[in-house]
Amino acid sequence: MDEKRCILCNKPYNYKYVMFGRGCLDNLYDLLGFSKSPRIIWNKELYLCTRIAWKNHKFFLGKKKKYVLAQKYIALTYINTMNYEALKDIKEKISNDIKNIKTFSRNIVETISFSLNEIYKLVNYVHKFNETLEEIKKINWEEADEKKAENFIKSISFIFDLTEKTSPISYAVFYSMQYTFWQVVVIGGMLANMKLSARLLSNSLSIFGQKPQDLVIEDDETTELIIKNERFKEKINQLIKKYGKNKEDFIVDNEAPKEDILIRFNGGDLLYALHDATMLTKAKKDKDNKWNFEIEINDIYDFTDFKDLKEYSDSEERLRDIFSSTLNNLGVVSSEYGVIQTFNLKIKFKTKEGEF
Numbered sequence: 001m002d003e004k005r006c007i008l009c010n011k012p013y014n015y016k017y018v019m020f021g022r023g024c025l026d027n028l029y030d031l032l033g034f035s036k037s038p039r040i041i042w043n044k045e046l047y048l049c050t051r052i053a054w055k056n057h058k059f060f061l062g063k064k065k066k067y068v069l070a071q072k073y074i075a076l077t078y079i080n081t082m083n084y085e086a087l088k089d090i091k092e093k094i095s096n097d098i099k100n101i102k103t104f105s106r107n108i109v110e111t112i113s114f115s116l117n118e119i120y121k122l123v124n125y126v127h128k129f130n131e132t133l134e135e136i137k138k139i140n141w142e143e144a145d146e147k148k149a150e151n152f153i154k155s156i157s158f159i160f161d162l163t164e165k166t167s168p169i170s171y172a173v174f175y176s177m178q179y180t181f182w183q184v185v186v187i188g189g190m191l192a193n194m195k196l197s198a199r200l201l202s203n204s205l206s207i208f209g210q211k212p213q214d215l216v217i218e219d220d221e222t223t224e225l226i227i228k229n230e231r232f233k234e235k236i237n238q239l240i241k242k243y244g245k246n247k248e249d250f251i252v253d254n255e256a257p258k259e260d261i262l263i264r265f266n267g268g269d270l271l272y273a274l275h276d277a278t279m280l281t282k283a284k285k286d287k288d289n290k291w292n293f294e295i296e297i298n299d300i301y302d303f304t305d306f307k308d309l310k311e312y313s314d315s316e317e318r319l320r321d322i323f324s325s326t327l328n329n330l331g332v333v334s335s336e337y338g339v340i341q342t343f344n345l346k347i348k349f350k351t352k353e354g355e356f
């Protein structure tokens, strides 16, 4: 004889019901806010389905349609508890499918298919994710020891599962959890003191179904960050030496040798923000014989470039290893999901000798 398995939790049961084990059936009465069935009711499962039909104003459905309707309605109720914007489309589809279950229609039309067990597992993932997230939110990243931080991140890394990409409902849920992870754990936590890096990663997170916009940055804070960086100063001095001798002005643009336009920053925020940037320089001497510069730094922001961090950071960055190994790997998965996307970045500013 075939073993019966509960279509919600997938555990075996040997009871007269068609779909659910007794424990799950009790939970469903609670979930749907139905009072317990009267004792006189022999088949509590069928009664639940009838109640669901009544609640949806469907009064003369056959048994089979009642069961199908119940599954869709239960799925919708569970999906609503997850509260993710990315599930909006899916909710609409299930609602429509519910509407289209009619007493006298011949077929049941489905615009989206799923199993209740899939939804059940997703709800449990989201529950576990939210609980772990609350723990991670308590970390003080300024003092966190790297081992502990790494362990917390590993405890939540089940949300970076590529096999969940194939079903639309799982995809939307895993997408949303990953989006929340980057937003809360990385941007709001680990990168809280690195404003530029946080801003760029934030811009590369795409809202479900959208592409991130390119970014042009021209603010004083970013300018200050760059002109005070050792690598910037070195670069400018090299350029003056090479191009500025006995001249009133010079331009270093894309025609110049690569080593003259490539710039890699050392230390902190800039190290995490810009990876393989190019710097275009327009220089002109003013009446005091000082060089004035118009600078344009261009980069294709790609979070997964973090893997190279180790190569060119010369200072001992506290969280560097987490970014270059663990988070980089997770970033690759999120790129596959489309949660993290690349975009073009331009930073423009003016400065002159003596300011940096």
Ligand SMILES: [Zn+2]
Residues within 6 Å of the ligand: 006, 007, 008, 009, 010, 011, 020, 021, 023, 024, 025
């Ligand atoms: Zn069950």
